[in-house]
Amino acid sequence: MSSAAAVKVDGVWKFYGDYPALRNVNLVAEPGSCLALIGRNGAGKTTLLRTIAGFSRAGKGKIEIFGGATRDPETRRSMGFIGHGISVYDELSALENLLLYGRLYQLPDPRASALHWLERTGLDRVKHGLVREFSRGMRQRLAVARAFLHEPRVLLLDEPFTALDDRAIAVLQTLLREALTGGKTIVMSTHQLREALELATHVALLNRGQVAFHGPCTAEMVADPGWVYARYGEG
């Protein structure tokens, strides 16, 4: 189990009606690596991440997280997801939201975990405030706290830096660096190449649902984030 790839995408196809949004995608993310999924709008990045997260089933092929199927409860316990929405309830307070997810993940001490992550994201002073009264930046930091609450081994991040304020970007980058140092695996889709490539150990370029390039993040890519598009993309 421990020798298995953190994320293994094996010959995955995903259809919307007759349209193949993903075509025979093969990817591997080893434990402790950070895979940046890049590509133009509509390339299939979000579809791939959502399929890896188990929100929808692949039409063909297989996805494994540490050797387990994506819908296994144990696999889901090991995943944290940040999508386009913040996935917290406006009608509940910050603490109530994190307590809810702590209980759903059956953490041994949901309150202690919630208070810890509220402090890490700088929201401890407003923990009893309703989310609907929060600023956009505070809501985003709460979303980050929710994703990290159960200490996931694999983080799936869909455009994590989009629409974040400076403080939320700083919080997220710090937490992601700590996660990588701690041996966690990150798969993130992004258009913000500069922020992503600072963290990425590997890069996969998606083009019309297919993997056009998959390999280690090189010095050329970090120096010129457009390099991989120029070399392997449609131009």
Place this chain on the structure above:
Amino acid sequence: MGFLRLIGVVMLKDLRAELRTKEAVNASLSFALVVLVLFSFAFDPDEETTRAISGGLLWIVFAFAGTLLLNRSFARELPNDCLDALISAPIPGSALLLGKALANFLLVLAVEFIALPLFGIFYNVHWTAQWPQLLLVILLATWGMTITGTIFSALTVNIRLREVMLPILNFPILIPALLGAMQLTSALVAGQPITEANSSWLKMLIGFDIMYTAVSVFLVETVLVG
């Protein structure tokens, strides 16, 4: 035990979120009261016929008022993409469904129990005459309505016309349960207890609840994830 606790967590979350805003409860209760008042203008409460069909009127009101609550059940998860977080949490789909169905059940019951005394006044019926049996019928029929409504709420959550689609899908399925509830309620509010003659309606309500609860629990994972 863990499974029951997860059901409780989901149920309490839904109740807390609804009671903070009271959006769906207020809409449902207002609708129920307005329709009860309007029907009372249309039918003469002194007529025997009106009392004979009062069970039917009551359940039509309960069914439509309940739909307003059920529509919100999964739609509540759409803002901020909360449904994604629930689906990715390590809880069985059945715990999610049953937690939501229980929350809906309690909210619909609350609306029904507020509407019931007004129904008694407007239609001149003694709804307390066979109260324990009427309570049993209300509990059984309301659970049938909420379990099917909750699974259809999950099915229609991503459809633009979900407010229309939910009753279109749910009511045909509900016909047997509503028929049973209407027949039994009409008899009970007229002071006639459930006897051998009409106990088959009660058995059908119980059967409906068991069958649709089992089917919904079996299908919910497919409905949510495909």
